[in-house]
Amino acid sequence: MHTVNGMAVLKEKLYATDDARWQASVERDEQADGAFVLAVKTTGIYCRPTCPAKQPKRENVEFFAVPDEAEAAGYRACKRCRPKGEPMGAEQVKAVETACGILDSAEEPVTLVELAAEVGLSPFHFHRLFKQVTGLTPKEYFEAKRVERFRGEIATGASVTGALYGAGYGSASRFYESGAKTLGMKPSLLKKGGTGLQIGYALIMTRLGWLVVAATESGVCAIVFAETPAEAPELLKARFPKASISEAGEAMQAWVEEAARYVEMPSRGLDLPLDIQGTAFQRQVWKALQEIPVGETRTYSDVAREIGRPEAVRAVAGACARNNISLAIPCHRVVGRDGSLTGYAWGIERKRALIEGEKREDD
Numbered sequence: 250m251h252t253v254n255g256m257a258v259l260k261e262k263l264y265a266t267d268d269a270r271w272q273a274s275v276e277r278d279e280q281a282d283g284a285f286v287l288a289v290k291t292t293g294i295y296c297r298p299t300c301p302a303k304q305p306k307r308e309n310v311e312f313f314a315v316p317d318e319a320e321a322a323g324y325r326a327c328k329r330c331r332p333k334g335e336p337m338g339a340e341q342v343k344a345v346e347t348a349c350g351i352l353d354s355a356e357e358p359v360t361l362v363e364l365a366a367e368v369g370l371s372p373f374h375f376h377r378l379f380k381q382v383t384g385l386t387p388k389e390y391f392e393a394k395r396v397e398r399f400r401g402e403i404a405t406g407a408s409v410t411g412a413l414y415g416a417g418y419g420s421a422s423r424f425y426e427s428g429a430k431t432l433g434m435k436p437s438l439l440k441k442g443g444t445g446l447q448i449g450y451a452l453i454m455t456r457l458g459w460l461v462v463a464a465t466e467s468g469v470c471a472i473v474f475a476e477t478p479a480e481a482p483e484l485l486k487a488r489f490p491k492a493s494i495s496e497a498g499e500a501m502q503a504w505v506e507e508a509a510r511y512v513e514m515p516s517r518g519l520d521l522p523l524d525i526q527g528t529a530f531q532r533q534v535w536k537a538l539q540e541i542p543v544g545e546t547r548t549y550s551d552v553a554r555e556i557g558r559p560e561a562v563r564a565v566a567g568a569c570a571r572n573n574i575s576l577a578i579p580c581h582r583v584v585g586r587d588g589s590l591t592g593y594a595w596g597i598e599r600k601r602a603l604i605e606g607e608k609r610e611d612d
Contacts, residue, residue, distance in 0.1 A: 270312045274298040285312050286332050288324040291516075292542045295319035300330035303545050328540055328555060342557050344368040345379050352391045361387060383533055383557060393529035448489055449497030451505040452481050455512045457599050461485070462505040463494070468522035471573040472508055474595040488573055511576055515543045515607045519577050527571065530561075534568035541582045544607045548586050570594065582607075 264270050264284045273281035281298040288295035289305045295316065296302065313319040316326065316333040326333045348364050364387055365375035379387050448470065450463035461481045463471040471488060475481045485494050504521055511519045525532060537555045541547050547555070553565045569580040575595065581603045585591045593600035 267312055270298070271307060271310065274310075275304065277301075285314055286316055286319050287312050288319045288322065293324055294327050294542065295324040295332060296327040297330040297332045300327055300332075302327065302329055302542075328537075329551070341378055344370060344375070345383065345557060348375070348379060348387065349383070349390065352387065353394055355391065358388070358391055385529075385533065385536075390529060393532060446489065446492040448485060448492045448494045449501055450481060450485060450494065451497050451501035452478055453505045453509045455509050457512060457595075457602055460505065460509055460512065462501060462508050462521075464497075464501060464504065465524050468524035469504065469574060469577065470524040470526065472575050472577055473573070474575070474599060508576060512603075512606075515603075521577060523574060523577060525574065525578075527568070530564065531568040531571060534565050535572060535578045538569070538572075538578050538580055538583065541579060546582045546584045546588075546604060548588075549583055549591075550586060552583060566591075579603075 264273055264281055270281070270285050270287065272278075273284075274287050277299045279299055285298065286295045287298060287305075287310050290309045290311065291305070295313065311322075313322065319332075320326070345368075347368050351359060351364060351367060361372045361376055364379075365372040368375060370378065376386065379385075379390075383390055385393065446465060448463050448465055450461055450471075452459050452461045452475065454460075457474060459475040459478060459481065461471070461473045461475050461484065462469060463473075463485050471485060473481075473484050475484055482494050482496075485492075507521065508519065510517060525535065527535065533556050534552060537552050549562045549565045549569070550559070553559050553562045556565075558564070565583075569583055570592070572578050572580045572594075575581065581593060581600045583591075584604075590597050590600050590604075
């Protein structure tokens with residue numbers, strides 16, 4: 250705290266030692282907010298002393314007077330308690346919601362300057378705020394919504410060309426410049442329901458049963474659990490009904506082995522190229538799930554608040570249910586309001602085993 254006033258001096262005296270800071274963190278002392286931040290070595294994240302996340306072990310914590318010092322030491326800000334700056338206010342969320350409404354209906358890209366002017370903020374502040382709330386830049390959000398419209402046009406029977414123009418691309422070349430990566434497949438394949446899309450898969454036995462990793466030419470599109478090897482292609486066919494699915498053999502062995510190691514040692518992380526296919530909202534939720542630290546859980550309400558949509562709890566649950574890439578997008582870390590293990594596509598027992606295994610490793 251660099252502001253010299255009576256309150257600042259008082260706080261510096263109250264929380265002058267690490268022991269006092271630790272005690273304030275354990276008690277979630279609201280008076281300690283702004284006096285210091287605590288950084289967790291095992292996660293690389295720094296938080297407010299009142300952060301509602303799981304209490305870390307004392308030996309894994311160090312303290313800093315201000316967020317800039319924590320960041321200089323290599324830590325990044327917690328997205329749950331937002332230690333850098335004031336907590337998100339209703340007016341800020343409303344500004345982002347207004348901007349999202351503009352982007353939802355826009356047929357042409359809207360500049361950052363234009364969007365910021367509409368909500369009465371500076372371009373720099375608005376850009377940072379928008380990404381903080383949605384997890385995407387305004388440009389990324391607009392592109393995701395435009396691809397979503399393209400999918401909708403295709404679903405109603407429009408031709409590929411008609412769908413491209415209907416979604417506001419103006420030309421096929423503009424789509425390939427900006428939207429093709431988000432789509433995850435060629436538009437002609439989407440028109441055919443995925444017909445001709447090549448998906449290869451490999452599987453391996455883990456402590457939780459057979460683990461199946463499937464990929465398109467763009468990256469991993471599914472990580473699922475199967476009861477038997479024979480069930481693997483059936484599970485993938487249910488998710489990609491018109492794709493061509495075949496066992497990849499050695500070509501994907503490294504990826505499936507990495508996924509299996511992750512089941513045993515989640516703290517290692519999972520570094521795989523992903524082909525994530527979903528709506529703008531689903532991708533927003535899935536990105537929030539990827540930011541939940543190993544060994545921690547969040548409720549559906551927590552995730553809804555994290556993405557700036559506190560009223561969208563049921564929609565968040567729906568996005569979790571539609572996640573094809575388990576482990577890499579850890580929907581198993583989302584639990585009920587009372588901490589209960591709610592539905593999981595691969596069974597509650599697997600969900601419990603994943604959560605308990607991550608907590609044991611974190612301890």
